[in-house]
Amino acid sequence: MQINSAYDNPFTNVDSIGIAIGRPDFQRDQQHIGILFIDQDQLPKCLHLAWHFDLRKDTPNPKKYLWLNVPIDPINKIHLATVCELIFQSNIDRIPYGISMEGTGFSEDGTFITEHKFAGLTCATFVIQVFHSQGYKIVDVENWCERDDDKVWQSSILRCLEEGGASAEHVEFQRQQIPKGAARFRPEEVAAAASLPGQPYGLEHIIEPAKQILDAISHFISDHPRG
Amino acid sequence: MIPQYQAIQHPMVPAYCSLSAESIENRPKDTYTILYSPNTSSVKISMPITQSNTTSSIRKNSAEYNHLLTNCPWVKDFLQTAHHLNEVKSLLPYYSEINKLIATKKFNLCNIFLREVRPQELSDVLLVGLLRLTFSWKNDLPNWSILLERTKQELSNRKYDSNSLLRGLV
Numbered sequence: 001m002q003i004n005s006a007y008d009n010p011f012t013n014v015d016s017i018g019i020a021i022g023r024p025d026f027q028r029d030q031q032h033i034g035i036l037f038i039d040q041d042q043l044p045k046c047l048h049l050a051w052h053f054d055l056r057k058d059t060p061n062p063k064k065y066l067w068l069n070v071p072i073d074p075i076n077k078i079h080l081a082t083v084c085e086l087i088f089q090s091n092i093d094r095i096p097y098g099i100s101m102e103g104t105g106f107s108e109d110g111t112f113i114t115e116h117k118f119a120g121l122t123c124a125t126f127v128i129q130v131f132h133s134q135g136y137k138i139v140d141v142e143n144w145c146e147r148d149d150d151k152v153w154q155s156s157i158l159r160c161l162e163e164g165g166a167s168a169e170h171v172e173f174q175r176q177q178i179p180k181g182a183a184r185f186r187p188e189e190v191a192a193a194a195s196l197p198g199q200p201y202g203l204e205h206i207i208e209p210a211k212q213i214l215d216a217i218s219h220f221i222s223d224h225p226r227g
Numbered sequence: 228m229i230p231q232y233q234a235i236q237h238p239m240v241p242a243y244c245s246l247s248a249e250s251i252e253n254r255p256k257d258t259y260t261i262l263y264s265p266n267t268s269s270v271k272i273s274m275p276i277t278q279s280n281t282t283s284s285i286r287k288n289s290a291e292y293n294h295l296l297t298n299c300p301w302v303k304d305f306l307q308t309a310h311h312l313n314e315v316k317s318l319l320p321y322y323s324e325i326n327k328l329i330a331t332k333k334f335n336l337c338n339i340f341l342r343e344v345r346p347q348e349l350s351d352v353l354l355v356g357l358l359r360l361t362f363s364w365k366n367d368l369p370n371w372s373i374l375l376e377r378t379k380q381e382l383s384n385r386k387y388d389s390n391s392l393l394r395g396l397v
Contacts, residue, residue, distance in 0.1 A: 040316040073392060079356040082318045086326060134359045135395025 001195050001209055002069065003216040006062035007224070011036060011044035014067060016077035017084065019127070020046045021191045022065035023217050031217065033123050033187035035130060036060060036067050037081040047084045049126040052097040052166050057088045066213075066220055068195040072136065083134055087112075096120030097161065099154045099174050100182035101141070104129065118173035122157075124190040137200040138193045139185065145203050150184040188213040295339045299324065302340060306348070313350045325360050334367040341370040346381035354378050355392050362396055 004013075011020075020036040023029075034048025039057070046060040060067070072080065091112045098104070098120025104113070121129060131138045155178070161171050192209035193201040295302055301324045305312075312318050328337045341361065346354060358375055365371040375396065382389040390397065 038315065040314075040319055042316075075351045075387075075392060076355055076359075076394075078313065078315065078318070078352045079359060082315045082322055082352075082356070083360075085315055085319050086322050089323070090326065133363075135362065137395065 001192065001212065003213060004067045004069075005220060006060070006065070006067065009067075011060050011062070011067060012038075014038065014044060015069065015074060016081045017072070018070055019068045019191045019194050020048070020060050020065040021068070021187055021213060021217070022061075023221060024061075024064050026221065031187035031214070033127055033191055034060075034065075035084055035127055036065075037084045039081070040085055047088055047130075049095055049097070049121055049123045052120070052161060052164060052170075053093050053095065055088060055091050055093070055095050055126075057084075063224060066216060068191060068213075070194050071197040071199075080131075080134060080136075084130070087130060095126065096170060097122065097157075097166070098170075098177075099157055099184070100177040100180075101125035101129065101185075102177075102182070116173070118170045120170075120174075122185070124185045124187045127190050127194065128185060131194065139190065139206075140200045140202040143202050144183045144185065146181050146183040150182070151178055153184060154178050154182065186210065188217075291339050292343060295336055295343065298333075298336055299328070299340065302343070306343065309344070309349050309353055311350060313352050318352060318356065322356070322360065325357075329361065329364060334364060337361065337364075338368045338370050341368060341374050344374060346374070346377045347384075349381075351385070351387075354382060358393065358396055 014036050016038050018036040019033065021031055021033045024032050032048065034046040036044060036046055039045045044060060045057050046065065047055070047057050050056045070077070095112050096118065098118065099122065100119065101121055102119065104119045104121055104125070128139055128141070132141075154174075158171055158174055161174065188210040189203065189206050191213055192206050193199060196206075196209060301321065305321050305324075308317075312321065325337070325340075328334075328340070341357070344357060349357070355378075358371070358378060361368060361371055375393075379389045379393070379397075382392055
């Protein structure tokens with residue numbers, strides 16, 4: 001698993017598609033993940049679910065993101081890059097933020113689908129669903145363990161959704177998912193799973209490589225302070 | 228350069244016909260001539276052989292195919308250019324059109340489309356892309372499995388590892 005800084009290995013070097021991960025807000029111990037891909041204009045872009053109904057395709061900031069390659073052949077990488085464009089065009093303001101990915105996904109045509117009106121995705125489960133929709137299972141969703149501190153993070157997300165203007169029904173639906181045991185997929189874990197061969201990965205096999213990514217982000221931040 | 232010609236020899240005295248019944252892919256009508264005899268189903272085709280038309284083939288204009296072209300006029304361009312579609316920019320318009328077929332649940336049209344596609348005329352990306360774009364609805368698309376088998380063969384012909392390229396689909 002090679003973790004790249006754009007200062008040493010520019011985003012333009014990605015072979016059609018990869019993973020971008022960083023800690024955009026230094027004040028928060030929270031990573032953010034997106035799909036780095038070469039778009040139809042041959043420019044490197046990051047497709048990511050920034051927040052509630054806020055899917056973005058923007059130029060990745062080399063000060064904020066590291067990137068990793070994905071172990072997929074060049075032919076399918078071009079297909080996936082095209083799907084990223086398609087998903088962006090089809091879902092710019094259609095994907096809600098939600099703490100449980102159960103009953104959600106992308107159809108192969110790139111349209112976000114959900115079994116429940118208020119179900120949604122996080123930045124990490126968005127990446128999972130993009131790969132899974134095209135037949136690339138990167139994580140073993142069924143056997144992903146729930147951890148004690150998942151609920152702490154989920155409660156903080158509920159507060160952010162409330163303060164951010166999400167509907168009361170949407171927030172209430174998310175609240176109901178917590179006691180049901182909604183496992184959290186952390187950005188660094190999904191980044192590790194997407195970039196290692198031998199997928200899909202369960203949580204136990206991904207903890208160590210995820211820690212390597214976290215360490216790389218911390219070193220990167222200390223080496224490139226943002227004033 | 229003197230063009231080479233290929234011809235299917237036919238003993239009957241030919242007569243010119245309009246191209247309402249059959250057409251030749253990847254080729255404007257004014258670049259070839261079809262000669263036929265009214266009492267047989269054989270045709271005589273005369274056209275210059277160039278690098279760009281060596282994969283051209285005759286596609287019967289069945290009622291279903293005409294129905295597909297009427298409802299999805301983009302299919303004509305797609306079939307003519309499919310061999311060259313290997314980049315995001317050129318693929319995206321067709322992915323969007325297939326997206327519309329699936330999103331509006333026009334499975335019959337999509338199924339005809341999958342039948343009309345010839346793997347040997349597809350780019351490398353489309354060989355895997357068409358199957359990946361449609362595999363969730365393979366139970367509604369009887370021609371999906373047929374295309375899968377033909378794609379495996381074509382990948383093998385191109386010296387690719389079909390199991391690797393079709394990972395997650397087979």
